[in-house]
Amino acid sequence: MEAELGIxxxxxxxxxMTYLTRIHYKAQSDGIWGEHEIDYILFMQKDVEVNPDPNEIKSHCYVTKExxxxxxxxxxxxxxxxxxxFSLIAETFLFKWxxxxxxxxQFMDHKKIHRM
Structure with missing residues (x-):
């Protein structure tokens, strides 16, 4: 969290933190580059200082569900x-969470890796 978000x-x-599960995904980014990784889904509800690394995060904002x-x-x-x-995870899981x-x-599953 410190390396990318500067927290x-x-x-x-x-x-x-609440560790929920793991998600494996592959996604094309720009036609040349893409991502292929397993992400650990962690939740924390807390006010923190955010200072994103511009090489990792172009922009960020707080939003409502709508x-x-x-x-x-x-x-x-x-x-x-x-x-x-993010789009894949949001559309599949985030709104339920x-x-x-x-x-x-109720969503904790430390054995399964959700494949997307």
Missing amino acids: PQSQVPPEE ELKDMLRRAKDKELLITPW WDNLQNLK
């Missing part, structure tokens, strides 16, 4: 650029 390690201790849905629609229409892995922030344990 100091002291603000994100592992014991305050604003995010609109952003994803705009990305599908090529009006907005969103990294492919968002609706259940007070009960995330």
Whole structure:
């Protein structure tokens, strides 16, 4: 979190995170480059200092659920650029998790790797 988002390690201790699951995905980015990795899905609800590395993150913002849905629609229409892995995860999982922030344990699955 510190390397990409610039969040100091002291603000994100592992014991305050909820580890849900793992997601394996492959996604083309620009026709030449793409991504192929396994991501660990961690949740934490907390105010933290964010200072993103510009080599990793072009821009960031806080949004409501409806604003995010609109952003994803705009990305599908090529009006907005969103990294492919985020769109895949958001459309498949994120809104379920968002609706259940007070009960995330129901989604914990440390054995399965979700393939996308």
